[in-house]
Amino acid sequence: MALLEVKDLSISFGGLRAVDDFNVSIEKGQLYGLIGPNGAGKTTIFNLLTGVYKPSKGKIELDGKNITGHSTIEISKAGIARTFQNIRLFDKLTVLDNVKVGLHNHNRYSTAAGIFRLPTFYRTEKRMNERAMELLKVFDLDGEADYLASNLPYGRQRKLEIARALATEPKLLLLDEPAAGMNPNETKELMDTIHFVRDRFDMTILLIEHDMKLVAGICEELSVLNFGKELAQGKTSDVLNDPEVIKAYLGE
Amino acid sequence: MGTMSFLSYLINGISLGSVYAIIALGYTMVYGIAKMLNFAHGDVIMIGSYVVLTAMTSYGMNPLLAVGIAVIFCTLLGILIEKLAYKPLRNAGSPLAVLITAIGVSYLLQNIALLIFGANMKSFQSVIGTKQIPLLGGDLLVSMTTIVTILSCVIIMLVLTAFIKRTKAGQAMLAVSEDQGAARLMGINVNGTISLTFAIGSGLAAIAGVLLCSAYPSLTPYTGAMPGIKAFVAAVFGGIGSIPGAFIGGILLGVIEILSKAYISTQLSDAIVFAVLIVVLLVKPTGILGKNIQEKV
Amino acid sequence: MIHMTAKLSKNVRSNAITYGIVLVFYAVVQILLATGNLSSLMRGLLVPLCMYAILAVSLNLTVGILGELSLGHAGFMCVGAFASAFFSKYMAETGMPAGIRFVAAILIGALMAGIFGILIGIPVLRLKGDYLAIVTLAFGEIIKNVMNVLFIGKDSDGLHFSMNSAVDLHLKEGGTVIVNGPQGITGTPNQSTFTIGIILLLITLFIVLNLIQSRDGRAIMAIRDNRIAAESVGINITKYKLMAFSISAALAGVAGVLYAHNLSTLIAQPKNFGYNMSIMILVYVVLGGIGNIRGSMIAAVILTLLPELLRGLNDYRMLIYAIVLIVMMIVNWNPTCKAFREKYSFRNIKARMKTAKEVR
Numbered sequence: 068m069a070l071l072e073v074k075d076l077s078i079s080f081g082g083l084r085a086v087d088d089f090n091v092s093i094e095k096g097q098l099y100g101l102i103g104p105n106g107a108g109k110t111t112i113f114n115l116l117t118g119v120y121k122p123s124k125g126k127i128e129l130d131g132k133n134i135t136g137h138s139t140i141e142i143s144k145a146g147i148a149r150t151f152q153n154i155r156l157f158d159k160l161t162v163l164d165n166v167k168v169g170l171h172n173h174n175r176y177s178t179a180a181g182i183f184r185l186p187t188f189y190r191t192e193k194r195m196n197e198r199a200m201e202l203l204k205v206f207d208l209d210g211e212a213d214y215l216a217s218n219l220p221y222g223r224q225r226k227l228e229i230a231r232a233l234a235t236e237p238k239l240l241l242l243d244e245p246a247a248g249m250n251p252n253e254t255k256e257l258m259d260t261i262h263f264v265r266d267r268f269d270m271t272i273l274l275i276e277h278d279m280k281l282v283a284g285i286c287e288e289l290s291v292l293n294f295g296k297e298l299a300q301g302k303t304s305d306v307l308n309d310p311e312v313i314k315a316y317l318g319e
Numbered sequence: 320m321g322t323m324s325f326l327s328y329l330i331n332g333i334s335l336g337s338v339y340a341i342i343a344l345g346y347t348m349v350y351g352i353a354k355m356l357n358f359a360h361g362d363v364i365m366i367g368s369y370v371v372l373t374a375m376t377s378y379g380m381n382p383l384l385a386v387g388i389a390v391i392f393c394t395l396l397g398i399l400i401e402k403l404a405y406k407p408l409r410n411a412g413s414p415l416a417v418l419i420t421a422i423g424v425s426y427l428l429q430n431i432a433l434l435i436f437g438a439n440m441k442s443f444q445s446v447i448g449t450k451q452i453p454l455l456g457g458d459l460l461v462s463m464t465t466i467v468t469i470l471s472c473v474i475i476m477l478v479l480t481a482f483i484k485r486t487k488a489g490q491a492m493l494a495v496s497e498d499q500g501a502a503r504l505m506g507i508n509v510n511g512t513i514s515l516t517f518a519i520g521s522g523l524a525a526i527a528g529v530l531l532c533s534a535y536p537s538l539t540p541y542t543g544a545m546p547g548i549k550a551f552v553a554a555v556f557g558g559i560g561s562i563p564g565a566f567i568g569g570i571l572l573g574v575i576e577i578l579s580k581a582y583i584s585t586q587l588s589d590a591i592v593f594a595v596l597i598v599v600l601l602v603k604p605t606g607i608l609g610k611n612i613q614e615k616v
Numbered sequence: 617m618i619h620m621t622a623k624l625s626k627n628v629r630s631n632a633i634t635y636g637i638v639l640v641f642y643a644v645v646q647i648l649l650a651t652g653n654l655s656s657l658m659r660g661l662l663v664p665l666c667m668y669a670i671l672a673v674s675l676n677l678t679v680g681i682l683g684e685l686s687l688g689h690a691g692f693m694c695v696g697a698f699a700s701a702f703f704s705k706y707m708a709e710t711g712m713p714a715g716i717r718f719v720a721a722i723l724i725g726a727l728m729a730g731i732f733g734i735l736i737g738i739p740v741l742r743l744k745g746d747y748l749a750i751v752t753l754a755f756g757e758i759i760k761n762v763m764n765v766l767f768i769g770k771d772s773d774g775l776h777f778s779m780n781s782a783v784d785l786h787l788k789e790g791g792t793v794i795v796n797g798p799q800g801i802t803g804t805p806n807q808s809t810f811t812i813g814i815i816l817l818l819i820t821l822f823i824v825l826n827l828i829q830s831r832d833g834r835a836i837m838a839i840r841d842n843r844i845a846a847e848s849v850g851i852n853i854t855k856y857k858l859m860a861f862s863i864s865a866a867l868a869g870v871a872g873v874l875y876a877h878n879l880s881t882l883i884a885q886p887k888n889f890g891y892n893m894s895i896m897i898l899v900y901v902v903l904g905g906i907g908n909i910r911g912s913m914i915a916a917v918i919l920t921l922l923p924e925l926l927r928g929l930n931d932y933r934m935l936i937y938a939i940v941l942i943v944m945m946i947v948n949w950n951p952t953c954k955a956f957r958e959k960y961s962f963r964n965i966k967a968r969m970k971t972a973k974e975v976r
Contacts, residue, residue: 181830
């Protein structure tokens with residue numbers, strides 16, 4: 068049984084089929100890539116998977132549970148977390164607090180406990196701090212826990228976004244162009260981090276990427292999207308050598 | 320008689336609405352281009368009215384000349400306010416900072432007027448005259464002021480639309496309101512365009528002031544505040560940033576206000592106006608003619 | 617682990633400074649009062665000072681922490697004032713002990729304002745930015761206007777309501793009009809004192825600061841910084857927006873209780889419950905620092921005292937106030953001025969000297 072099972076997923080914007088009968092099946096622990104030219108509908112698929120858009124057709128199952136048409140919050144609780152193409156951090160919160168917001172739904176105490184500083188407040192906050200610092204350490208961000216998120220350099224902001232997503236304890240992690248704007252060294256480091264996250268957290272990862280080196284380096288399987296339609300699917304090496312895929316990417 | 324009184328209320332409403340529309344035009348243009356709520360706009364109306372009053376009573380000027388002077392005075396005042404108070408904060412990164420400064424300017428204008436003219440109400444003699452014109456075979460009496468007000472509003476609206484559509488400066492305004500950065504790259508003088516917008520808005524405020532005080536002939540330093548707020552409501556009502564929206568919003572607001580005063584309750588008329596605004600915004604969050612913008616994920 | 621403990625204690629220290637400032641202020645005023653060094657004018661300002669500080673702190677929760685511009689804060693204050701004054705008058709003859717009655721009045725004022733916060737917040741918080749601002753302004757004006765046409769009377773049959781006139785209440789003999797339309801409520805017991813004002817201010821600070829520095833506060837600020845990201849990690853946007861908005865409203869209601877029980881006649885006028893009041897509170901918040909709770913409290917006190925301190929200048933005082941406001945905004949927010957201040961701020965000069973030393 069696959070962790071993520073997507074069947075005939077479709078959405079239209081004003082007559083335009085942005086995503087057209089998209090199918091994918093991702094096994095637990097897999098590193099899966101979603102590639103395609105700009106405007107192919109990759110991010111739209113992420114928005115459909117996370118409930119930002121409601122699909123006009125199709126079915127999404129996570130771990131055997133139907134989550135089609137569920138709200139973003141329900142889907143987050145069901146176990147899908149994401150990062151964004153244009154980084155979306157909580158700029159005026161500290162690095163530590165950014166991760167603690169990610170821990171929000173798994174570490175609870177009442178509003179009254181927070182205002183009146185009941186014992187559950189101290190207990191839970193302590194647990195959250197420890198957990199957040201653990202996550203920050205994975206991304207080598209623990210030294211900057213007290214910085215404002217907006218003061219981090221670009222590459223580290225991307226890492227913080229991944230740490231925040233992991234804090235929600237997802238089953239599936241969606242990364243939207245994690246290497247965008249990074250230099251080759253940073254990309255290399257990011258590849259190691261993604262591998263590490265997969266192994267350490269036993270995570271299933273679906274990522275969108277333009278950097279073919281990164282894709283070829285870490286993805287086990289790929290789907291190629293063009294004009295909202297699936298162009299090819301399969302083992303990374305097979306897909307990247309597919310003449311149709313090369314044509315879509317390089318033109319004729 | 321019922322229909323006649325209704326008609327007369329309706330005309331009064333359109334007349335008051337015309338004043339709101341002229342003020343709202345100033346609000347909406349400044350909002351569209353400088354992306355700020357110019358809270359002092361209402362007080363420019365009041366200053367304009369005092370200028371007309373002084374020119375006519377102290378210097379015995381001809382009404383038309385007095386209005387002309389008031390328009391020039393307010394135009395310069397608008398440019399000055401923009402340069403001194405708003406421009407330094409244009410890149411402050413917080414719309415609130417400019418908003419509070421505008422509130423400061425509003426207090427400033429009110430208190431300058433208070434110092435010069437005192438807190439006592441001054442009676443404003445109508446610039447237009449108090450002649451009543453019989454319509455529909457004499458059953459309906461409409462004052463000259465009402466007719467002039469409505470006509471002025473229509474003319475201003477038409478001239479302004481033509482100005483924006485047909486002149487280079489008008490096109491520059493559109494460009495700046497769409498994207499300041501891109502407009503600058505295209506060689507448009509952004510500072511000049513913003514100044515021009517304030518100039519036009521403030522000049523219109525002077526005209527609105529004269530018309531308002533001709534219809535409701537009492538003038539205090541606080542005269543401009545409430546019409547200013549209502550005109551702002553009208554601008555939001557119609558879809559802020561949209562010139563036809565300001566016109567429609569203004570007229571609707573005036574009609575609703577006068578009709579609810581006449582048929583429901585004088586004290587509650589403002590509440591009704593605001594309630595209608597709330598309903599409109601809840602149904603169409605960007606106003607009647609406003610563009611819908613959705614954030615891209 | 618050092619960071620976390622450092623951060624917790626940093627919050628604790630910052631809060632202690634805030635509470636400390638209030639207590640020191642209280643002590644200084646008490647000394648001035650005891651030695652008779654406070655003019656009657658200043659004595660009259662003591663309760664309003666607490667009230668404005670509470671209003672500024674509570675509005676900062678909406679504007680600074682939630683990040684939504686509200687121009688209707690005075691409306692919630694109005695609800696709190698009328699609800700509590702009504703309660704106090706209604707209970708006046710029941711023989712309820714005055715102290716308990718006042719505490720109950722405070723709770724009722726807060727509760728009613730909070731309920732209005734929820735009722736208004738549900739539709740309004742879907743809007744954004746300037747639209748939200750204008751709709752809150754509209755609600756504030758509606759509340760003020762409705763209070764001016766509301767008549768409530770009491771007789772042996774119970775309560776009677778009318779929107780027309782006191783006569784329309786058709787009260788039986790011996791019945792009394794409690795809320796009298798444009799004449800408002802008269803004869804509210806004068807129970808607000810400076811000490812009670814300070815206590816309520818401390819409670820307000822306690823609630824707001826602890827809320828901000830807790831799980832819920834983080835969620836609220838996350839929504840402010842990036843709504844879409846907050847939603848993606850499972851934060852319930854509506855719930856937390858409403859929470860911040862209604863707590864802010866309830867605390868404004870508390871300020872209203874203080875106001876109502878400081879005067880013998882409570883009338884809803886433009887100058888006490890109109891948009892001008894809401895704007896004045898917003899001025900405190902922005903000048904004190906958006907999101908800076910302590911700053912908004914201090915700004916409220918200084919700006920309330922300023923016109924009084926300038927009273928010697930009589931006619932010119934409001935003019936000076938306006939100019940000070942404009943100049944302060946420009947100095948605070950103009951990018952060039954900001955850069956200049958950062959370059960020459962005491963803290964940065966100290967830091968630069970320190971690094972220079974280390975380099976050597």
